[in-house]
Amino acid sequence: DQQVKQNSPSLSVQEGRISILNCDYTNSMFDYFLWYKKYPAEGPTFLISISSIKDKNEDGRFTVFLNKSAKHLSLHIVPSQPGDSAVYFCAASTGSGNTGKLIFGQGTTLQVKP
Amino acid sequence: NAGVMQNPRHLVRRRGQEARLRCSPMKGHSHVYWYRQLPEEGLKFMVYLQKENIIDESGMPKERFSAEFPKEGPSILRIQQVVRGDSAAYFCASSPLQDWYGYTFGSGTRLTVV
Numbered sequence: 001d002q003q004v005k006q007n008s009p010s011l012s013v014q015e016g017r018i019s020i021l022n023c024d025y026t027n028s029m030f031d032y033f034l035w036y037k038k039y040p041a042e043g044p045t046f047l048i049s050i051s052s053i054k055d056k057n058e059d060g061r062f063t064v065f066l067n068k069s070a071k072h073l074s075l076h077i078v079p080s081q082p083g084d085s086a087v088y089f090c091a092a093s094t095g096s097g098n099t100g101k102l103i104f105g106q107g108t109t110l111q112v113k114p
Numbered sequence: 115n116a117g118v119m120q121n122p123r124h125l126v127r128r129r130g131q132e133a134r135l136r137c138s139p140m141k142g143h144s145h146v147y148w149y150r151q152l153p154e155e156g157l158k159f160m161v162y163l164q165k166e167n168i169i170d171e172s173g174m175p176k177e178r179f180s181a182e183f184p185k186e187g188p189s190i191l192r193i194q195q196v197v198r199g200d201s202a203a204y205f206c207a208s209s210p211l212q213d214w215y216g217y218t219f220g221s222g223t224r225l226t227v228v
């Protein structure tokens with residue numbers, strides 16, 4: 001049962017253009033969403049997050065949008081840079097109880113071409 | 115301030131042997147999380163621990179896997195009688211507070227069972 005899905009395994013964009021990575025979820029109890037970036041042979045690095053009470057959060061070149069009715073979130077990177085080439089994971093949490101457990105999507109490999 | 119330290123980085127075990135993976139959280143962090151990433155998949159939650167306590171082990175296989183986070187020393191993920199299906203990257207993360215979602219991951223241990 002894949003509660004968090006990233007349906008695009010890969011994405012290729014030109015340097016300077018916008019990268020849009022998408023994520024869908026099925027569990028309406030999720031109330032906090034995060035994006036992580038991962039380079040080969042390294043651990044995931046936290047990028048940006050959003051609470052379910054918001055529909056947008058921005059941090060520099062990175063913006064996350066949340067559409068609760070569609071159970072969809074997206075990460076926008078503007079402008080894209082070659083150093084952004086990595087695997088991007090979205091993750092979600094219910095925030096209930098005492099657990100910090102995150103549910104991850106399968107990841108999208110972003111390639112930014114110079 | 116060192117990040118989350120995992121060792122070894124690479125571990126090769128023959129089928130039937132035991133694997134011990136170690137994780138030292140960031141200084142001041144008292145919460146540890148273990149995740150497993152199988153090839154071509156996202157990260158799957160395994161277990162959440164505080165010092166001397168298992169908070170959530172809902173992602174741990176029922177047999178052969180155990181985890182601890184003693185009062186002194188690193189957290190240990192132990193896999194007994196390894197099988198080829200245990201081959202994966204195992205990531206540890208730590209956080210300073212309960213329900214703190216932007217936690218920090220280590221670089222992982224890549225387990226290969228031959």
